[in-house]
Amino acid sequence: MENIIEVKALAKVFANQTALESVDFCVKKGEIFGFLGPSGSGKTTTIKILTGQLNPTNGEATVFGEPVSNLKKSSFRKRFGVLTDNSGLYGRLSIYDNLKLYCDLYDVPLSKINEVLDGVNLIAEKSKKVSLLSKGMTQRVVLARALLHEPELLFLDEPTSALDPVNTRHIYEGLRALNAKGTTIFLSTHDMHEAETLCDRIAFLDKGKIQLLDTPKKLKRNYSDSTITVELINDEKVVLPAGTEGAEQLFELMKDNQVVTVHSNEPTLGDIFVQVTGRKLA
Ligand SMILES: Nc1ncnc2c1ncn2[C@@H]1O[C@H](COP(=O)(O)OP(=O)(O)OP(=O)(O)O)[C@@H](O)[C@H]1O
Incomplete structure (x- = not known):
């Protein structure tokens, strides 16, 4: 590719x-x-x-x-389009007028404005001045602007x-x-x-x-330890090892109708990040 x-x-x-x-x-x-x-x-x-x-x-x-x-x-x-924290919007103009300026700059038909505003859930607010918007709304306007010219x-x-x-x-x-x-x-x-x-x-x-x-x-997959967690009918949770030993233990538990759920113990991306870098992401 x-x-x-x-x-x-x-x-x-x-x-x-x-x-x-x-x-x-x-x-x-x-x-x-x-x-x-x-x-x-x-x-x-x-x-x-x-x-x-x-x-x-x-x-x-x-x-x-x-x-x-x-x-x-x-x-x-x-x-290309860029969305960063540096909004570059005109606070005194409405959402619509900010996007209109961008359309002129990028030769985008004005009909596209409603389409992108719909995509970021801002159609009803399009006449609002940007200076009056919350941080999250401003972020959505910036995203709408980045999407205008596809x-x-x-x-x-x-x-x-x-x-x-x-x-x-x-x-x-x-x-x-x-x-x-x-x-x-x-x-x-x-x-x-x-x-x-x-x-x-x-x-x-x-x-x-x-x-x-x-x-x-x-x-x-690469960072999984291949163990599984089995939840039992008495609410206990047991972790079984990979391979024959774990399979045999699971077989015994299932034979006795003890098993409620079985989950593979996949690490989260956060766990992997800590494992690789020695520190947390956020
Ligand atoms: N203009 C600058 N002058 C001096 N140091 C800078 C400048 N811009 C960034 N840095 C430093 O470079 C490092 C990387 O900063 P950067 O903003 O790229 O990190 P980031 O991963 O985007 O962080 P965050 O998730 O907090 O936005 C930081 O230590 C920052 O202080």
């Missing part, structure tokens, strides 16, 4: 702070790629480099096969951090629909559940490097 982003030995050092030491990864066209890391691990810095807002200190990064330094050219501007590649920096569960679910549905239409999504988050729900592959960023990169399924 074609790579839409390629990053090799990427480094970023601020005056007295190494944000990225040596980062390597590729994002395949069409996937939702999760970029997981604790606060301060360099997720936003990576997005800024990949969108041409910040120059790397060392290493290479290409997007659409072009060095990231070329992304400032207007021919690339329409091909970019080939969308960068999302913690897109649901200020949202309640209902709106979060709404956003997930919107992102899945956009991805199904062909948009590749680069999603930075420290929410493991979000990563697991949405992402085809996940990279763990810590200490300036990618510590692990794989599909959620393979990560869990």
Whole structure:
């Protein structure tokens, strides 16, 4: 599958702070790629480099096969969208008028505005001034703006951090629909559940490097201890080992009608992160 982003030995050092030491990864066209890391691990810095807002200190990064330094050219501007915490909205204008400005800039028909507002559950609020919106609503407007021109590649920096569960679910549905239409999504988050729900592959960023990169399924399989937990009719829970010994014990329990449920003991992505990096995600 074609790579839409390629990053090799990427480094970023601020005056007295190494944000990225040596980062390597590729994002395949069409996937939702999760970029997981604790606060301060360099997720936003990576997005800024990949969108041409910040120059790397060392290493290479290409997007659409072009060095990231070329992304400032207007021919690339329409091909990607970015959602960061820096909203860039006009507080004195309404939601609708903010999006209208963006439509003019990106040659998007105005009819698209209602479609994206519907997708982020904001149709009823479209005449409200942006300065009067809550943080979560503002976040949804910024997402709507990023979706307006249906970019080939969308960068999302913690897109649901200020949202309640209902709106979060709404956003997930919107992102899945956009991805199904062909948009590749680069999603930075420290929410493991979000990563697991949405992402085809996940990279763990810590200490300036990618510590692990794989599909959620393979990560869990590789870090599973293969034990199972059996819940018994007397409410007791027993953990059985993998292999013949566990199978024999389970057989005996089942023969005596003692078993209520059987669960494989898969680690969560959070457990794996702690195992690999020695610290928690959030
Ligand atoms: N302009 C800057 N000048 C100096 N240091 C910076 C600058 N931008 C980021 N840093 C530092 O680089 C490191 C990585 O920051 P970054 O914002 O990329 O992390 P993050 O993973 O996005 O964190 P969070 O999840 O909290 O948003 C941090 O230690 C931060 O303090």
